Amino acid sequence: MIEYMIYTFLAINMIFNLLGSISLHRFPDVYTRLHGATKCTTFGTIFAVLAVVVHALYQLRITNDPKYLQMALHSVVALIALLLTNPTGAHAIAKAAHLSGVKPVKAVIDAYERKLEEGAQ
Amino acid sequence: MIVEIFFYSALVVMIGAFFALLRVFFGPSVPDRVVGVDTLNTLIVAGMILLGAAYDRTIYIDIAIVYALLSYIGTLAIARYLQGGLE
Amino acid sequence: MSFIIVFMWSFVLWLVLTAGTKGMLWSPEELAAGVIFSSIVAYSTKNIVGEKASRFLNPSKWLGFVVYSVGPLFWGMVKANLDVAYRVITGKIKPGIVRVPVDLENEAQYTILSNSITLTPGTLTIEACPDEKALYVHWINVTEPEPQSSEVIAGSFEKWARRLGK
Numbered sequence: 001m002i003e004y005m006i007y008t009f010l011a012i013n014m015i016f017n018l019l020g021s022i023s024l025h026r027f028p029d030v031y032t033r034l035h036g037a038t039k040c041t042t043f044g045t046i047f048a049v050l051a052v053v054v055h056a057l058y059q060l061r062i063t064n065d066p067k068y069l070q071m072a073l074h075s076v077v078a079l080i081a082l083l084l085t086n087p088t089g090a091h092a093i094a095k096a097a098h099l100s101g102v103k104p105v106k107a108v109i110d111a112y113e114r115k116l117e118e119g120a121q
Numbered sequence: 122m123i124v125e126i127f128f129y130s131a132l133v134v135m136i137g138a139f140f141a142l143l144r145v146f147f148g149p150s151v152p153d154r155v156v157g158v159d160t161l162n163t164l165i166v167a168g169m170i171l172l173g174a175a176y177d178r179t180i181y182i183d184i185a186i187v188y189a190l191l192s193y194i195g196t197l198a199i200a201r202y203l204q205g206g207l208e
Numbered sequence: 209m210s211f212i213i214v215f216m217w218s219f220v221l222w223l224v225l226t227a228g229t230k231g232m233l234w235s236p237e238e239l240a241a242g243v244i245f246s247s248i249v250a251y252s253t254k255n256i257v258g259e260k261a262s263r264f265l266n267p268s269k270w271l272g273f274v275v276y277s278v279g280p281l282f283w284g285m286v287k288a289n290l291d292v293a294y295r296v297i298t299g300k301i302k303p304g305i306v307r308v309p310v311d312l313e314n315e316a317q318y319t320i321l322s323n324s325i326t327l328t329p330g331t332l333t334i335e336a337c338p339d340e341k342a343l344y345v346h347w348i349n350v351t352e353p354e355p356q357s358s359e360v361i362a363g364s365f366e367k368w369a370r371r372l373g374k
């Protein structure tokens with residue numbers, strides 16, 4: 001039962017992490033690539049951590065070894081650090097890309113460009 | 122003792138990291154490469170957590186925490202540099 | 209005030225990271241080292257954190273964050289990832305950068321809303337402008353070039369951000 005739960009979590013993790021890195025090659029420009037990269041890899045890592053936590057708690061129940069408690073707690077801390085920093089980093093890259101002059105490809109509308117031009121005048 | 126399933130999923134995550142590395146090599150513009158590096162960082166953190174579970178070593182997960190926080194600072198520094206300094 | 213808050217949070221983090229050094233609990237040496245290091249961290253950052261930090265002491269807000277991240281945010285991420293998976297496989301995109309007017313008061317609310325928007329379906333915050341009360345959002349599938357509220361993009365997240373960031 002526990003094994004199948006770990007297998008499911010790891011399968012979701014593998015699918016979404018691979019999808020995130022493939023999206024870097026499928027999409028045409030920086031902004032759309034950031035969509036795939038940020039969302040898919042964050043989601044995949046959540047499930048990797050869930051699998052590790054389930055595994056560690058299960059081993060803790062069997063062996064009663066405190067190192068598995070440490071493993072579970074530390075992976076949760078790593079997940080929190082990743083969840084807080086990943087969207088912020090994506091936002092910083094997107095803003096820097098726009099300010100350094102990379103235009104979105106095939107864009108229907110670019111309101112930020114208009115705002116920058118108004119600010120320049 | 123190696124928990125095999127975690128080891129194989131870490132392997133798949135590293136294949137994903139290889140794709141991200143290809144984007145770093147071929148990316149036509151600088152922001153493309155930065156996106157590749159950012160993805161690479163997240164995938165390496167995931168891979169380290171999985172390897173820590175595979176080899177039963179908590180120290181790998183500690184390194185993953187520090188790597189996540191430091192790589193974020195690195196991304197911010199590169200982004201600041203790209204947009205032309207501190208305003 | 210900010211000294212106490214930073215001290216408390218760094219000590220909690222230290223306790224989480226060093227749990228299991230003596231049985232399932234903490235050894236006295238670890239606790240003593242934790243007190244010393246948290247005091248150093250708290251003393252050296254007491255001018256940076258500021259007085260507003262007292263809002264981190266409100267337990268109902270912690271509960272709100274837990275409910276928010278397990279409920280609406282996680283469900284939004286599931287939808288976002290299925291959406292991105294569909295677009296990666298088929299390659300159908302219609303991107304654009306739109307201006308979204310929002311009605312928020314302080315910077316914490318802007319941070320929560322922008323981070324939630326980045327993690328949820330098809331949108332990525334590029335710039336937050338508190339002085340003109342608007343967010344600039346990259347949208348992977350533009351259905352409405354000039355939205356009048358954040359309802360189309362963020363759903364109920366603006367309400368949550370307003371409540372949590374107070």
